[in-house]
Amino acid sequence: MAPTILPQAGDHLASTGANKAPYTYTDPLSEVPTLSGVDVSADGSTPIIDMEALLGPHRSEIIKQIGLACEKNGFFAVKNHGIPEMKINSMLGTAREFFHLPDEERLKFRSTDPNSVIRLVTGFQDKTRNIFVSRQSLKFHSHPVEEYKSQWPSNPPSFRENVGEYCASVREVEVAILEAISESLGLERDYIDKILKGHYVSINYYPACQESELDVTYGVRTHTDPTIITILMQDDVPGLQVINDDKWINVNPLPNAVVVHVGDILQALSNYRYKSLLHQAIVNCEKERVSIASYCYPSDDAMIGPAKKLVGKDHPAIYKDFTYREFHESMWRVKCSTAKRLDLFKARAD
Numbered sequence: 001m002a003p004t005i006l007p008q009a010g011d012h013l014a015s016t017g018a019n020k021a022p023y024t025y026t027d028p029l030s031e032v033p034t035l036s037g038v039d040v041s042a043d044g045s046t047p048i049i050d051m052e053a054l055l056g057p058h059r060s061e062i063i064k065q066i067g068l069a070c071e072k073n074g075f076f077a078v079k080n081h082g083i084p085e086m087k088i089n090s091m092l093g094t095a096r097e098f099f100h101l102p103d104e105e106r107l108k109f110r111s112t113d114p115n116s117v118i119r120l121v122t123g124f125q126d127k128t129r130n131i132f133v134s135r136q137s138l139k140f141h142s143h144p145v146e147e148y149k150s151q152w153p154s155n156p157p158s159f160r161e162n163v164g165e166y167c168a169s170v171r172e173v174e175v176a177i178l179e180a181i182s183e184s185l186g187l188e189r190d191y192i193d194k195i196l197k198g199h200y201v202s203i204n205y206y207p208a209c210q211e212s213e214l215d216v217t218y219g220v221r222t223h224t225d226p227t228i229i230t231i232l233m234q235d236d237v238p239g240l241q242v243i244n245d246d247k248w249i250n251v252n253p254l255p256n257a258v259v260v261h262v263g264d265i266l267q268a269l270s271n272y273r274y275k276s277l278l279h280q281a282i283v284n285c286e287k288e289r290v291s292i293a294s295y296c297y298p299s300d301d302a303m304i305g306p307a308k309k310l311v312g313k314d315h316p317a318i319y320k321d322f323t324y325r326e327f328h329e330s331m332w333r334v335k336c337s338t339a340k341r342l343d344l345f346k347a348r349a350d
Helices: 007-012 051-055 059-072 085-099 103-109 145-151 159-184 264-269 324-331 339-345
Strands: 048-050 075-079 118-121 124-126 131-133 136-141 196-206 216-218 220-223 229-234 240-244 247-250 258-262 279-281 289-298
Touching: 048 051, 048 059, 051 059, 051 159, 059 075, 059 159, 085 159, 085 196, 085 229, 085 289, 103 118, 103 136, 136 145, 145 159, 159 196, 159 229, 159 258, 159 289, 264 324, 264 339, 324 339
Parallel strands: 048 075, 131 216
Antiparallel strands: 075 258, 118 136, 124 131, 136 196, 196 289, 220 279, 229 258, 229 289, 240 247, 240 279
């Protein structure tokens, strides 16, 4: 669904420069689970993977841990990933600077075209479901960095350098994790790497709670990502929630750690063994929040479907083969923002 401007939404924006951009409707309606409350006691249940150990004699053990986390939780945190703390702090600081720029600077990048190389997306009101979504995000392609860097913002002046260095570091982490995930499925180490193409980044800004006449205010509504995996860097303000054992749980930030979660494409490749993570973001009433989401996706002509090694008499194929282009194009025809997008590509009826 193409975004449309909601002029009246400006009435609900705070007066600070970071929060005055017009709101756009960018998210199609979807069916989301109705779950009461958040299981606060489950905080701390995030699986933690020591990436440094992947390079040592305990690699096979860490790979098993990654496989278990993908299968049982759909996500895990990674420490000792190799991204320097200085690059992380520079990236988060640059993100805050960008969203505190005057409207005229940020709105240069506003676009209603989801295929734009770079675009600014602002929040929106969904009066059908009585929901107010309060988030601004700058979305852009980032691999290879040198191919896209010139199209990124030049203000703040540090943007291109700091973002470029961070994205290059995340790409290295991404490849290493995908190799481990391939092995956890019993596949060749480069199985996923062979279909890998791009890297897409979303710098997300969540202002402190804003007023709205609607009942519910989200940072981001419940959804799954149409990716292989997503790598999320959070600042120190909580906001990420995930479904785990049919309950919402908080995934609070861990210092200098990234959160990795399963996307729709990995669900298909794994023959539904690894399930795309249902998650959402909530807003904080006292502090603004920044997160950096790095999306890993295949090339357009990559053939997606259950790996042949994962299909057999006892494990029939859940999905038929399809290209990533077919999947991507179908996303804009189906009013769904969850892994139900894959239902169009099921191999057999339930």
